[in-house]
Amino acid sequence: MNNKKALIILCLLLSAFTTKAQQIQRFNPDTIRTIVIDSAVNIVSHRLRVQDFIDAVVSDTSFYKAFQNMKRYAFTAENRIYTYDKKNKVNGKIYRKIRHDIVDGKRQTTYLINQDTGAVKKKNGKYELYTVEMFDYIFMNAYNSDFTSGVGSSGVGKGKNAGYKAKLKALVFTPGRRISGIPFISGKTEIFGPELRQYYNYEFARGTYMDSIPVYRFKVIRKPSTADDDTMIKEMTTIFDMNTFQILGRYIDMKFSNMFVDFNVQMNIELNRFNGGELLPTKITYQGNWDIPFHKEERASFLIVQKDYAPRPPEGGAK
Template sequence: MIKKSLIAFCLLLSAFSLKAQQHRFNPDTILTVVIDSPVNIRSHRLNAQDFIDAVIADTGFYKAFRNMKRYGFTAENSIYTYDKNNKTDGEIHRVVKHTIVNGKHKTEYLVKQDKGNVYKRNGKYELYTVEMFDYIFNNAYNSDFSANDPLAGVGKNGSYKDKLKTLIFSPGRKVTGIPFLSGKTEIFGPDMRQFYNYEFARGKYLDSIPVYRFKVIKKPSAADGDVMIKELTTIFDMRTFKILGRYVDMKYNNFLFDFDVKMNIELIPYNNELLPAKVSYQGNWNVPFHKEERASFLILQKDYSK
């Protein structure tokens, strides 16, 4: 049971650092945000709790992925997997055109290339990382992303997919049922808040949208074992306080597991809604009696049309 829980937890992370440098899609902060200067949020009649409350209450990221099913768009996906020596051993490249024809979703592969160690003999993906990528970012038309799915099934009996969605779309909440780590996901809680500093800045997103950057970062005095989330950066639209970007850096190791993952997600406004535009990820994880997994991917979605 413990082994199953550990593997399930690592699957969550794998849908979210690797040490080699080839083909790495390094999500090192939100790259399309240009920061102008630090900001005194009190002069803007805001305080840290305003940002914390907005992060915890936000459902916009989840809705953005649900919103995709109402639009046509083009997705460009590149995935690389690596062996234990950090050499590329699998590649997946896709350019996918999504359209709505007579009210029904249609998928057309403009490019579909696989290379190396991608699939098992039974046709399933070799790595759980890729399987989870496919579930979260390529499977938005699945009923799992319906309006009736409240992102609430995260208790002890919640599936690893529920926990995964909570870590990606609602970071800062407690995710129960994860051995030794459940409390460490609740970074704004009374037990974890002592380990973090808050930093505020303002800038421009996509050259035109004024934004706040709210960075929650591990204090230098905190030990590595004190926290799981090293950094959580959130980009807010200054005009509406809606969240446009999110960067997560998580790293932890003990006698049971070892993971190091970074992930960046960016949304764009279109037709008065928010839609996914970019996802970059790099990560590795390792648990006993299971093959170590290393992968990176880049997802770009563009040319949205009603």
């Protein structure tokens, strides 16, 4: 693979979760809008330290496990994608409403609605946006409820670029660590490290999530005095269950621009409890623009809603 092609592929992969300009008002992906904030929190009075939240963010595994848990459930998924032209006008739409059932131990997928309109596919049937394929890999392949319906997604988890996709998945599900091997970006992912910690403020609040769950909101936000090119992650908000300290939601705002890449992405992921407390994803929203040399700029929004979860029936039983 030549250097030019490698650079393009790497930057495309980054686009799955990371424009110049202000936040793009599309799906407004913000976990904070799902909780009612009661008050700011003096974490000392709650016998907590900043490091407790940092340790939980860096070491948590349950957030990603929630996506793996979906394999054991029947559920309905609604997937919406909007693509945009340079004036931010919608020029393509993808809509899937999919019912996932488990019958006699095997997963059964039924497309209730399957619609594509506008400029979303190439002549060969593959999707125009690499963002779609990468997003598919990071979130959807855990249960094969993909946007691409198998078209243009073969080999997404294999081949020369599998290692880069794994790094990007780590960036979303275990943020705060250094993710080596991503050109121009690796040194800016370790936001809790000694070099970058100076650029961020920490904010704490207490609230109620999904109308009933008491939570802490831990916000890591770039200091106003910090130069734009000193950081890549501008804000990361994490919602913790106050009783279990498990992560229930995460919002990430990433922006970066240099001569090689220009991206601006906001992403929100929300979980809820089902079947006696098991965490499962309920909503993912993404909005982002990215631009790299020698490749068409991509602008897209995603909205994924998952509902009607039902546990997998016993082997041999009907759903």
